[in-house]
Structure formats: C-alpha cells, structure tokens
Amino acid sequence: CYKGDNRSPYLVSNIKFDKEKLIANVAAEEKEWADIAHTFHLKLGHQHVPAATANVTHPHLLRRENSDMDISHTFNGELFNFAVDSLTTVGMAMSADAEITTSGHIVADFDIKRKAFVIPEDINISIKPQDVNALFKLTLHADGTLGKAIDWTMTPEIDIPIAALNIKGILQIGPFVTVGVHFGSSALSGTGDIITGAKGTLDNAAQVQIQLRHPEENSFANWTPKIDKIDPTFSAEFTGDLKAWAELGVIIKAEAFGRWGYQAGVEAQLPYYQANLVATKDPAGVCGTKKTVGIDVDTNVGIDVSLQAGRV
Numbered sequence: 001c002y003k004g005d006n007r008s009p010y011l012v013s014n015i016k017f018d019k020e021k022l023i024a025n026v027a028a029e030e031k032e033w034a035d036i037a038h039t040f041h042l043k044l045g046h047q048h049v050p051a052a053t054a055n056v057t058h059p060h061l062l063r064r065e066n067s068d069m070d071i072s073h074t075f076n077g078e079l080f081n082f083a084v085d086s087l088t089t090v091g092m093a094m095s096a097d098a099e100i101t102t103s104g105h106i107v108a109d110f111d112i113k114r115k116a117f118v119i120p121e122d123i124n125i126s127i128k129p130q131d132v133n134a135l136f137k138l139t140l141h142a143d144g145t146l147g148k149a150i151d152w153t154m155t156p157e158i159d160i161p162i163a164a165l166n167i168k169g170i171l172q173i174g175p176f177v178t179v180g181v182h183f184g185s186s187a188l189s190g191t192g193d194i195i196t197g198a199k200g201t202l203d204n205a206a207q208v209q210i211q212l213r214h215p216e217e218n219s220f221a222n223w224t225p226k227i228d229k230i231d232p233t234f235s236a237e238f239t240g241d242l243k244a245w246a247e248l249g250v251i252i253k254a255e256a257f258g259r260w261g262y263q264a265g266v267e268a269q270l271p272y273y274q275a276n277l278v279a280t281k282d283p284a285g286v287c288g289t290k291k292t293v294g295i296d297v298d299t300n301v302g303i304d305v306s307l308q309a310g311r312v
Contacts, residue, residue: 007170009036033169033257038116042256044171045109069106069175071132071248073160075099079181080152090147092188097139098181100246102160104132104202108173110254120256123212125264127252129202136246137197137230138183145189146240154181157249172255176265180247185240192236197244200225202268210264223268245269 010028017024049058081095082088107130113122157178164174206222251265 007033007167009033011036034259037114037257037259039114041111041113042171043109043111044165044173045111046107069108069162069177070104071106071160071162071177071250072103073158073179074101075158075179079154079183084144088150088152089144092142092144092146094143094146094150095141096183098246099135099137099139099197100158100179100181101135102133102179102248105130106132106175106177106250106252108175108252108254110171110173110252110256112254112256112260114260120260121213123260123262125210125212125252125254125262127208127210127250127264127266128204129206130204132248133199133201133225134179134246134248135197135199136181136244137195138244140194140196140242141192142188142194142238143191146185146187149184149186151184152182157181170257174253176249176251176253178249180249181244182247183242183244185242188238188240188242190236190238190240192234192238194232194234194238194242195230196232196242197230199228199230201228208264208266212262212264220266223266225268 009031011031012026012028014027015024016027076099077097079096079098082093084091084093086094107128109124109126111122111124112120114120157180160177160179162175162177164172166172202225203222206220208220209218211217247267247269249265249267251263253261253263255261
C-alpha cells in the first residue's frame, strides 16, 4: 500500500489502449468515498507481529510510526480546599491532594458492513486494555468535625491527549480518555493528615464488545482488576469513614467514509477505595506497638464498570 494516508477513489469513464507503447490512458474523476461506497465490509483489527521476525514472516508490511493509544499520564496536585465555615463541610476545614498515575495502552477494533442503499447492517467495536494500571494516592488534611456528608466530584475531569488513527477519507478512529476523581465521607472527626490509596491493574484478557445493531449482545468481561492497597497512615486520631476513587473513562469514536459515525465507551473505577476509621485506646499499647492511641481501619477496594454506545 501507498505509505501516505490518501486513499481517494476514482470513477473511471473510459480507457484507451496504446498497444504499441503498452500504455493505457484512463479518463477518471476523483470522487468522495461517501458517494460511491455502497456495498462494503471495512474492518480495522490488530495482530501482534514480533518485531524480530517481522521482515521474514510479514515482508509485505511497511513499518509505520507508532499508533498505539498510550494512556500514560500523571496528575499531582490539589483537589479541593474548604474552609471551616464552608457550606460544603460545615465545621471542618478540609483539603485534599492527589497523586494519580496511569500507564498502558488501549487497543480498539472496528468492523462495519453495508449493502447497497441500506443503512449499515453490522457495526462492531471492541475495546481492550493492554498493560493498563492506575495508581491513586490521596492525602487528606482535616481539622474539626464534618457537619454534613460530602460527595465531591472533580470538574472538569483530567483529559489524557491521544492522537487519532486516520486513513484519509476512509476511516478515522479517535480515542478520548479521561480520569475523574471522586471523594466522599458521611462522618469524619479529627485533626491531622490521612494518606491512603490503592493501585489497580487490569488483566490483558479484559475486553468490551459492542454490537450497535444488536445492543442486547453487548458485553464486557475480565474487568475486575488486581488491587494493591496503600496502607493508610495518620498523623493524629480520626473517627468516621471516607471513600475515594479514580475513574478511567475510554470513549472510542469511529467514522467510516466520512458518513457513518459511531462511538462506544467504558468507564471503570480504577481503583476504588473505602475505609471506616475507629479510634482505639489501650494503656498497654495498640497496633502491636507501645502507642496508647491508634486507629482501626476496615477497608475494601473494588471496581464498578459501566458501558454505553450509540451513533453520532
């Protein structure tokens, strides 16, 4: 194939042959794909080819620039800062900082079939993670007693820039990847700092299958991540509860021949962290040490996955 991205079609109206010179003169007019693509099956898929043997096993392939959908990104900064008289925290001064790191790649395949003069009869999109993981570390500074429950969501979300895959006039696949941050507590009392979090790693066998013409067959599997907790640390005594999570959102928008556009997405809490904090006092020592005041932590981590798809 031509190494450029131009795949313009031409409508041939006449051919004249010069037998002596072995030349064919073609009268043709360049057209738009959307005007002439009436019956087709267009499929973009991925196949792993070992680089060390590619020249032997696949000599016809031309190496291109890396088109992986790399989601590597780092956020390290303040999430919020509420004063003690804030209407959000009512009686507690509270601020939070987060360290969020994502890495890995997203693999997306697109398959569309159409017969003449009818809408596409089969549109499939698949999304697969490849070595995807996310680290979420939360540092909470608090002073006082929370006067009402808090349920905070970062607005806007963190955008991870990723270049689109484009075959001019034929196919464009544009990934949109975001990271959202959520924090909540129904009751919290204390003065000091809490540092906690978790790391979630997705299995490479995870996948989302979207069939836009048959949505009842949409499915996702193997999205339960491996979770590594970050043991919480405290600078003082706290009681109450807290929950926090980073939410990875992946939306794949695919457009065929500049005419038929579709998108599908998946959102996953990666990872989710929840803790119940109870102050402990014992003159003989707590937590296996000689400290007389400590905190019992009942924690759990997990994931929630949602799926959506439609035409755009």
